[in-house]
Each structure stands twice: as C-alpha cells, then as structure tokens.
Amino acid sequence: MTRPTTRRTAPFAPFEWMIAWRYLRAKRAEGGVSVMTWISLVGITLAVFALIATLAVRSGFRAEFVDTILGANAHVTVYTAGVRDAGTGIVDRSIPEYAEMAERVRAVEGVERVAPLVKGQVMATANQRNAGVEVHGIAPEDLAGIPRIADPETAQGALEDFGTADGIAIGSGIARELQLELGDQLRLISPDGVKTAFGTSPRVKAYDIVYIFTAGRYDIDRTRVYMPFGEAQLYFNRDAAADELEVMVDDPEAVDTIVPRILQASGENTYAWTWMDASGSFLRALEIEDNVMFVILSVLVLIAAMNIVSGLIMLVKNKGRDIGILRTMGLTEGSVLRVFFICGAFTGLIGTVAGVILGCLFAIYIDPIFSLVNYLSGGGVWDPAVRGIYALPAKLQAADVLSAVALSLGLSFIVTIFPARRAARMNPVEALRYE
Structure with missing residues (x-):
C-alpha cells in the first residue's frame, strides 16, 4: 500500500x-x-x-x-611669489606679462577660460552710508563669462554697458545697504592713491552704476564690485600689470589633476590656489x-x-x-x-x-x-x-x-x-x- x-x-x-x-x-x-x-x-x-x-x-x-562658488569665483587662482623691493621692503606680486601668461595657461587642456584680474579693497560711500568692498578689475568679455554674475534673470541693467566710461557693476547686497539703484553714483575711496611729494593721498573717484548682480551668496553680493580692467589698473596704480589670473576649468571637481599643468604653463615662481583649497574644510x-x-x-x-x-x-x-x-x-x-x-x-x-x-x-x-x-x-x-x-x-x-x-x-x-x-x-x- x-x-x-x-x-x-x-x-x-x-x-x-x-x-x-x-x-x-x-x-x-x-x-x-x-x-x-x-x-x-x-x-x-x-x-x-x-x-x-x-x-x-x-x-x-x-x-x-x-554652485555659487563655481559660478562666481575662480576655479584656480594663479599668482606669483613676488619680488621684494630692496629699498622699501615691500613685496610686489603683480604680473607684468599677464597677457602672455594668460595665453599659455589658456592653451592647457581642460582650461575653459582665463581672465587677468586687478584686485583691491576700498571704501564705498553713497547716501551718507559707507561699506567696505572688494574691487575686481576685469575685462567686459571675461565678466560676461561668469555664470552667476552674467545672469539676466537675477541681474538689473545691461551687461553691455559695463566697460563704458566710469561704469561699474555692484552686488545687490551693496546696492541694498547703500540704497543705490541703476544710474546712481558710487564713490570709491582707496588709501593707496596718488603719490605726491608730501606722501600718498587717498584716491577718491565716483563711478556710475550700470549693472547690479545677484550671485546667490550673501558674502559676494555684499562685498563685490566689478570695474573695467583698464580703469582698475589706473585706479590701483598697477602700471599695465595684473594681480592674478582667474582660471575656469571644464571639470571643477577634478581641479587638482590640472593644477600641475597650469603651473607648468604659467612659469616659474608662480603658485595656484583652487576653490577646494578655499572651501575644502x-x-x-x-x-x-x-x-x-x-x-x-x-x-x-x-x-x-x-x-x-x-x-x-x-x-x-x-x-x-x-x-x-x-x-x-x-x-x-x-x-x-x-x-x-x-x-x-x-x-x-x-x-x-x-x-x-x-x-x-x-x-x-x-x-x-x-x-x-x-x-x-x-x-x-x-x-x-x-x-x-x-x-x-x-x-x-x-x-x-x-x-x-x-x-x-x-x-x-x-x-x-x-x-x-x-x-x-x-x-x-x-x-x-x-x-
């Protein structure tokens, strides 16, 4: 069974x-x-x-x-170690041959844009209000290549007007604090101004506001002013020189791999400071x-x-x-x-x-x-x-x-x-x- x-x-x-x-x-x-x-x-x-x-x-x-870092700041900043003046002991870190250096760096594979800059910190005053700002002297075509700055949806004014006589671009935070609008004038006061027989007198000059940008970062919008490159050279007594090179690369996340090639192209006695060095911590x-x-x-x-x-x-x-x-x-x-x-x-x-x-x-x-x-x-x-x-x-x-x-x-x-x-x-x- x-x-x-x-x-x-x-x-x-x-x-x-x-x-x-x-x-x-x-x-x-x-x-x-x-x-x-x-x-x-x-x-x-x-x-x-x-x-x-x-x-x-x-x-x-x-x-x-x-995005705000990469869209409004350099991915790599190239600067020189400088030369110390034997008489005064002051180190001059300007780049006289900035155009030739920019061309060499621009030829490096992976580099998207190179812009010579003149930078300086000054006092801005308008409507009986004062604010400390950082001036970036840059060419109009280079300014148009900065995504967060050249954004017509968040900016006021026409970027084409930047580069005209006495025309500057300011951040929306500066405009709000100093109660400024398009067409108003902003006075910039630099302590390192005109050199005379009696010493150095502050340089004071008024500029027309032709462009107001919003980068999306409070510290940028509150402190940054863009000035035409040639005017910045005159204002800061750079004598046909630049302070540094602003370099944009194709892949910012892999910026460390391209830095050695950038330094090799820029020449001896140069250094690089990347966005990861500034914000990595x-x-x-x-x-x-x-x-x-x-x-x-x-x-x-x-x-x-x-x-x-x-x-x-x-x-x-x-x-x-x-x-x-x-x-x-x-x-x-x-x-x-x-x-x-x-x-x-x-x-x-x-x-x-x-x-x-x-x-x-x-x-x-x-x-x-x-x-x-x-x-x-x-x-x-x-x-x-x-x-x-x-x-x-x-x-x-x-x-x-x-x-x-x-x-x-x-x-x-x-x-x-x-x-x-x-x-x-x-x-x-x-x-x-x-x-």
Whole structure:
C-alpha cells in the first residue's frame, strides 16, 4: 500500500495573504491591529520623512554652496611669489606679462577660460552710508563669462554697458545697504592713491552704476564690485600689470589633476590656489555632518521599527487560539511565520511609502513651507549673513530616497522575523488548552 504524498505549500500562498489581511483589518475588540501597530506605523512614517527631508536639504545645501562658488569665483587662482623691493621692503606680486601668461595657461587642456584680474579693497560711500568692498578689475568679455554674475534673470541693467566710461557693476547686497539703484553714483575711496611729494593721498573717484548682480551668496553680493580692467589698473596704480589670473576649468571637481599643468604653463615662481583649497574644510565638515545625521536618523528609523515587534507580540498573544486551530488544521510553522511576517512587513511598507510621499512633498514644496514657517515665527528664521545663501535649498535625489527606503524596509523586515518565529513555534496544544 502506497503512502499518500503531501504537497508542500508554496511560500506566500494566497491563503497566507488572506489570513494576514484579515488580521490587519480586524477590529481591536476582535484581537486585531493594536494601538502599538498604529504607533509603529506613524513612527516609521515620520522617521522616513525626516530622513528624506534631511538628505534632500543636505544635498541641496551642498549643491547650492558649490554652485555659487563655481559660478562666481575662480576655479584656480594663479599668482606669483613676488619680488621684494630692496629699498622699501615691500613685496610686489603683480604680473607684468599677464597677457602672455594668460595665453599659455589658456592653451592647457581642460582650461575653459582665463581672465587677468586687478584686485583691491576700498571704501564705498553713497547716501551718507559707507561699506567696505572688494574691487575686481576685469575685462567686459571675461565678466560676461561668469555664470552667476552674467545672469539676466537675477541681474538689473545691461551687461553691455559695463566697460563704458566710469561704469561699474555692484552686488545687490551693496546696492541694498547703500540704497543705490541703476544710474546712481558710487564713490570709491582707496588709501593707496596718488603719490605726491608730501606722501600718498587717498584716491577718491565716483563711478556710475550700470549693472547690479545677484550671485546667490550673501558674502559676494555684499562685498563685490566689478570695474573695467583698464580703469582698475589706473585706479590701483598697477602700471599695465595684473594681480592674478582667474582660471575656469571644464571639470571643477577634478581641479587638482590640472593644477600641475597650469603651473607648468604659467612659469616659474608662480603658485595656484583652487576653490577646494578655499572651501575644502567646509565641504569636509558638511560631509562629516551628513554622515552623523544619517546615523542619528537611522537610529530613529530603528526605534520606530522596533514598535512593530511590540505590536506583533500583542497580535500573536490575541491570536493564540487562532494559531492553535490553524496548526491542528495542518498549517505548517512556515505558513504561520509568513502570515505574521506579512502583518509586520505590511506595517513597515505602508509607513515607508507614507514617509517617502511626505519627504518628497517637503523637498518639492520647501519654499512655500519655509515661507509659512518664517511668517508664523515673525520672520528672521533664515539669516543670509550667517548662512551665506538666501534660502533653505533642497535637492531630491533618487539615491537618497532609495537609501531611506532600503534602510526602513530592511529594518522593518528584520525585526518582524522574531515575533513571527515566536508565533510559528507556538504549541497548538498549549494554545487551545484553556479555550
């Protein structure tokens, strides 16, 4: 006589989903979803939302910070060590042969643009107000190649007017502080002015404002003034020389690889200062802060996921009679484990989906949300003088969302296994003894 063969149930069979769904939608009086399950659902939702929102703000802040640096500053600054005057002891770091040096650097592979600069710090005065500014003497065609400065959407005036007689470009922060508009005049006062028999007298000259730019960085808009290159040479007594070369490269992230070639082309006694040298410490601090925040928020997701354990333990306790009946009817331990795993995993899945939706909406509509917070708090929540940029940025990236989803689902699935195994190993005799 042949023994009848038993068919093994396929994992996650339809009846297992049906039982799990019945337990999830059962009322509390019937021993269904407990308060702890709802708490874990809300906790996972908020934790995933906070994780995605933090990652989006982190990515947006770094992208905005780097973009304002690369869009309004040199990727590489080339300058000379200088020559010390034997009589006065003053080191002259000007570059007399700046045109020839610029041509050699411009021929380096990977260099996009080279612009000679004359720089100096002066006092700006208008409408009985004063401000310290930094003047950049630059050719009109070179100024037109700076993305954050030559932006018609954020600027006022015509860039074509820059380069005319006594025409300069100023940042919107200077215009706001000194109450200036297009067509007004701004007086610049330099302590290193005209040399006379009685010493050096300050140089004072008024310039017409023909262009007002907004670079997106408070420290740039508040301090920077652009002057035609030839006029800057006269104003700062450079005598047909430049102070440095402003170099833009094709790949700013790989600027360190091109610096040796730039120095070789620029000649002896020259040095280079890259944007990473100037801002590298800040970017590294951002990276460390990002890693720490990710770890902290991951702990929050873990705490929220641990609430699933409490909810499932209560569900297993309330469904002890049902487990015993199902086991006597032939349900295997594996089927019971999968039923309660589905219950816990479904809670984590719903909480993760809700958190992703909230986090993405926050990143997309961060401007109106932040405006509302600023309005309700009476203003002054975001100080550009401290943070450098004018608004809280957010950049939603697929990698950040996927990392948050993977972390939440992974933790939810892992912690669900333990109470599900407890339900599967429950002795049906013990479960039905007192029924």
